[in-house]
Amino acid sequence: MxxxxxxxxxxxxxxxxxxxxxxxxxxxxxxxxxxxxxxxxxxxxxxxxxxxxxxxxxxxxxxxxxxxxxSSSRETPRVLPASDHSEPDPALAVTEHDAMWRALIQLPLRERTVIVLRYYEDLDHASIAAVLGIKESTARATASRALAALRAAHDPAIVKGADDDHDRF
The missing domain is CATH 1.10.8 (Helicase, Ruva Protein; domain 3)
Known part of the structure; x- marks a missing residue:
């Protein structure tokens, strides 16, 4: 070719x-x-x-x-104020997509790269490890941390619930 x-x-x-x-x-x-x-x-x-x-x-x-x-500085997306509408927003899917995009962009560099290679490029952990020059176990662990961060960004109650459990003991 x-x-x-x-x-x-x-x-x-x-x-x-x-x-x-x-x-x-x-x-x-x-x-x-x-x-x-x-x-x-x-x-x-x-x-x-x-x-x-x-x-x-x-x-x-x-x-x-x-x-x-x-790069010496990073730009961070501006957080939009919450809406106080009582009826469902017809653009909910768009805002959820936007929120997930913002959470993805805020991930640390390696975590974001692993998630993109895994779910956008559809590479397995071994291929991701080869692309980044890291161990396969590191690629798996990084993906796990990144997914946990994305879940927490999507549902802040996950993090709040974890903190509440910690405060009880």
């Missing part, structure tokens, strides 16, 4: 992965461009691999991790 064929076939998928990782469309395009430039420089070697896409995906993830480590 030639490089331009690869980009035509997988380019948009890479941009979507970059978006889910970074939460920013422009940053996603930059990450994709950086990963593709890296792949282009080494394309003779990359195209001979069993799975060239795995190489480019890892380059994109590494670019995201590197950029996040370099």
């Amino acid at each position: 030639e490089f331009d064929e690869y980009v035509a076939a997988r380019g948009q998928q890479l941009v979507r992965l970059g978006y889910v990782l970074s939460g920013d469309r422009y940053r996603a395009e930059d990450l994709t461009q950086e990963a593709l430039m890296n792949a282009y420089r080494h394309w003779r070697r990359v195209r001979g691999m069993d799975d060239p896409h795995a190489y480019v995906r890892r380059a994109l993830v590494n670019a995201h991790v590197s950029a996040a480590r370099r």
Whole structure:
């Protein structure tokens, strides 16, 4: 497969992965461009691999991790005030999606990356470990912590209930 064929076939998928990782469309395009430039420089070697896409995906993830480590400050989404409407909101699904997106973006870098690779890219723990250069058990533990944090963000009573149990003893 030639490089331009690869980009035509997988380019948009890479941009979507970059978006889910970074939460920013422009940053996603930059990450994709950086990963593709890296792949282009080494394309003779990359195209001979069993799975060239795995190489480019890892380059994109590494670019995201590197950029996040370099950044000196992080933007945090503004929390919207709670609505005092007594009737159900017809846009409940949208707001729940938005709340989950905000919780995902607030996860620590490695946890967010593991969750995206697991549930967006549908990679198993062994593949995630290979992409991130970590042990498979670390990938599983990180996914477990991240899912617990997302559950707690979705239902604050989970955390409150845990604190209440702790205060009783």
